[in-house]
Amino acid sequence: MSAGAPVFDKLALVGLGLIGSSIARAAREFGAAREIAALDASPEVMARVRELGLADEASGDPAKALKGADLVILCVPVGASGDVAGKLAPFLEKGAVLSDVGSVKASVVAQVAPMTPEGVAFIPAHPLAGTEFSGPDAGFASLFRNRWCILTPQDGEDPARVARLAAFWTRFGARVESMTPQHHDLVLAVTSHLPHLIAYNIVRTADDLGEDTRSEVIKFSASGFRDFTRIAASDPVMWRDIFLNNREAVLEMLGRFNEDLSELQRMIRRGDGEGLFELFTRTRAIRRSIVEQGQDTDAADFGRGRS
Numbered sequence: 001m002s003a004g005a006p007v008f009d010k011l012a013l014v015g016l017g018l019i020g021s022s023i024a025r026a027a028r029e030f031g032a033a034r035e036i037a038a039l040d041a042s043p044e045v046m047a048r049v050r051e052l053g054l055a056d057e058a059s060g061d062p063a064k065a066l067k068g069a070d071l072v073i074l075c076v077p078v079g080a081s082g083d084v085a086g087k088l089a090p091f092l093e094k095g096a097v098l099s100d101v102g103s104v105k106a107s108v109v110a111q112v113a114p115m116t117p118e119g120v121a122f123i124p125a126h127p128l129a130g131t132e133f134s135g136p137d138a139g140f141a142s143l144f145r146n147r148w149c150i151l152t153p154q155d156g157e158d159p160a161r162v163a164r165l166a167a168f169w170t171r172f173g174a175r176v177e178s179m180t181p182q183h184h185d186l187v188l189a190v191t192s193h194l195p196h197l198i199a200y201n202i203v204r205t206a207d208d209l210g211e212d213t214r215s216e217v218i219k220f221s222a223s224g225f226r227d228f229t230r231i232a233a234s235d236p237v238m239w240r241d242i243f244l245n246n247r248e249a250v251l252e253m254l255g256r257f258n259e260d261l262s263e264l265q266r267m268i269r270r271g272d273g274e275g276l277f278e279l280f281t282r283t284r285a286i287r288r289s290i291v292e293q294g295q296d297t298d299a300a301d302f303g304r305g306r307s
Helices: 018-029 043-052 062-066 078-091 106-115 159-170 181-208 211-219 223-232 236-245 247-270 273-292
Strands: 008-014 033-039 071-074 097-100 125-127 148-151 175-178
Touching: 008 018, 018 033, 018 043, 033 043, 033 062, 062 078, 071 078, 078 106, 078 236, 097 106, 097 125, 097 159, 106 181, 125 159, 148 159, 159 175, 181 223, 181 236, 181 247, 236 247, 247 273
Parallel strands: 008 033, 008 071, 071 097, 148 175
Antiparallel strands: 125 148
C-alpha cells in the first residue's frame, strides 16, 4: 500500500493497548502521521512503549504529548472516556481533531462532547477490529486491513474534518462508513455485543458444571465451544463498560434473542425438522454473505490451518 503524504502532522494516542498500539504501528508503517506521541496511565505500559519504539514522544507528560497534535485518539475503556477527555482538555490544540475507538458511541458522545474545548472537533470512531489479546505487545499494523471503521460525527461537523479522519483510517486499509451514534449502538448490539454476551454465558455454564464434567468439556472442546472461549477471553474491563454503556440496545437485542430462542426450543420439542432446516438454511446464507463481503474466510477450519 502506498504511503503518500501524512494525513496528520502529529498523532497522539491515549491508551496503548491492542488498538492503540496497532494504530501506532499502522500510522508508522503507512505514513499516516509525521510524528507519533503516546500516553498511558500505566508506567509499565509506557516503559514497554519506549522499549518497542512505538512513539516518537513517550515521556508520559500530557503537555508534551499533545503539543502540536492535530489528531488525538482516545483508546481507553468507554466508561473512562469522559474523565480522560476532561483531564486532557487543557492541553488540546485549537483546530485539532479529537476521536476515540470505543465500541459504544452514544454514551461516549455524552461523556466527551461536554469536555471538548471550543475549536476542537470531536469526531467519534469505532474500528471493527480486534483480537482477544491486549497490551502494547498485542498490536500489529495490519489489524485494520479490510475491516470497517464507523465514524459518528455530530450534527454540523465540518465535512472536511470528517473526510480527513476517514482518510486516516483508509490509509490503513480500512473501509469507512458514517452513521448516527444511536444507529451504531443498535447495529453493534447485534453484531458484537450480544455474541460476546452469549459467549460469556456459555463459558459460565461450562464453569458451573461439576468438576469432572467441566474438565471433560475443556479436554474435548470442539470448534464451537473453543471459538466461544476465544471471544470470552476478551478484556473484562472493556466489555464490562460496553454492556453498562450500551445497556438499552443490548437489552433490546437480548429480548429479541430470547424470543427467537424460545421459538427454537419449541421446534426441537415438537420435532419440527422442516422448521429447523429452513432456519439453518437462512443462517447459512447469512454466513456466506459475510464471507462474500470479505469479512471472514471460507477456508477449512476458519483458516486456522493444522498443526
